[in-house]
Amino acid sequence: MSRTNRVLTAFLAVTLVAGCGSTTKGSDPGAGGASTGTSRAADPNAPIKPGLKIAFLPKEIDNPYEVIVDNGGIAAVKELGGEGKEVGPSDASASSQVSYINTLIQQRQDAIVIAANDPNAVAPALKDAMSKGIPVVTYDSDAAPDARQVFVNQADSEEIGRSQVRLISQQIGGTGKIAILSATPNATNQNTWIQFMKDELTKPEYKGIELVKVAYGDDDDQKSFQEAQALLQSIPDLKGIISPTTVGISAAARYMSTSPYKGKVKLTGLGTPNQMRQFVKDGTVTEFALWDPAELGYLAGYAASALASGQISGKEGETLKAGKLGERKIGKNGEIILGPPTVFNAGNIDKYNF
The missing domain is CATH 3.40.50.2300 (Response regulator)
Structure with missing residues (x-):
C-alpha cells in the first residue's frame, strides 16, 4: 500500500469512529x-x-x-x-x-x-x-x-412466597393437597414467588402438605375463573388454593362463593381489600395479603x-x-x-x- 493510501485509510477510519460515537448512550437531549x-x-x-x-x-x-x-x-x-x-x-x-x-x-x-x-x-x-x-x-x-x-x-420476593405458604398452612391445619393459581407462565414475579413457595414446602413443618398443580389464568378474569373451577372439580380432595395474583384470587373467590366448595376449600393469595371484602365477609376467604x-x-x-x-x-x-x-x-x-x-x-x- 502506498503512503498516500495509508494516510487516506487512517483518515477514513478516524472519521468513521467519530461518526459512530456522535450518539452516545444516554445523551439524547x-x-x-x-x-x-x-x-x-x-x-x-x-x-x-x-x-x-x-x-x-x-x-x-x-x-x-x-x-x-x-x-x-x-x-x-x-x-x-x-x-x-x-x-x-x-x-x-x-x-x-x-x-x-x-x-x-x-x-x-x-x-x-x-x-x-x-x-x-x-x-x-x-x-x-x-x-x-x-x-x-x-x-x-x-x-x-x-x-x-x-x-x-x-416487597421482598422471598418473604412474599414463604408467607403465602404459611397462610395456607394455618388455614388447612398443616395437612392436605394444595394448588397454585398463577398469572402468566412467564411472569417474573409470579415465578419467583412460586419458587420460594416450593422451597418453603420442603421444610419439615410442611411435610403434610402436597403441592399437586400450578395452573395459569393469564391474569384474565374469565380464564382464572375457569381454571379455579377446573382445579376444584379435577382434584376432589383439594384442601387449599394459593393465588398470588389479584385477578386470580378474586375470580377464584367469585366461583367458590356460590359453589359447594365454599368453607371447605381454603383460598388465600394476593388481592386488594376492595376486591375481596365481600368474600371475606361471606366466609369464602379467611385471610389474604397485599401491599398498598x-x-x-x-x-x-x-x-x-x-x-x-x-x-x-x-x-x-x-x-x-x-x-x-x-x-x-x-x-x-x-x-x-x-x-x-x-x-x-x-x-x-x-x-x-x-
Missing part, C-alpha cells in the same frame, strides 16, 4: 438527557427536571390492581411538576407491550415505567429506549436486569423522575428521595423495596380502601 447509568455519574443534589413526561405501561390496561398502581405513579409525577400517563394492551402479552414501548420511544417520553409480562421478550425494546436516553423503571414484575435501571419491588399498590406506583414514579433528572443512576447504595414515603436505598441489581405486605381478614379489612 430530546429524551430529557437521562443517564442510563453508564454515561455519567448521578448527582443526588440535581433538581427534578420540570415538565417530565413519564409513561406507565402495565401488564394489562384493564387490570384493576395495576390501574391503582399506575394512578399512584401518575400522582407522584404530577407532584413533581411532570405529566404522567397510563398506556397499555388489553391482553397480558409481551408482544403487545413491545409495540407500546416502541411507540413511547417515538414519542420521546422522558421515562418508561413497566410491569413486564415477560422478562426477556420486552428486553430488546427496553434496551433500545435506554440507548436513546429514556430511562426504564420496572415495577411488580421485573424485566431482564440489563434492560432497566431500577426495579421497584413491592398506590404506594408501589408512587415509589416507581419518584424513581423514574429521579432517573430522568440524573439524581440517581440505579447503582447499589444510592439513595432515592421518595416524597411522603421518605428515603429508600437502592439495593443489589438496582432493586428498591416498598415494604412488607399487610395481611387482611375480617378484623381489619374495613380499615382499607383500595
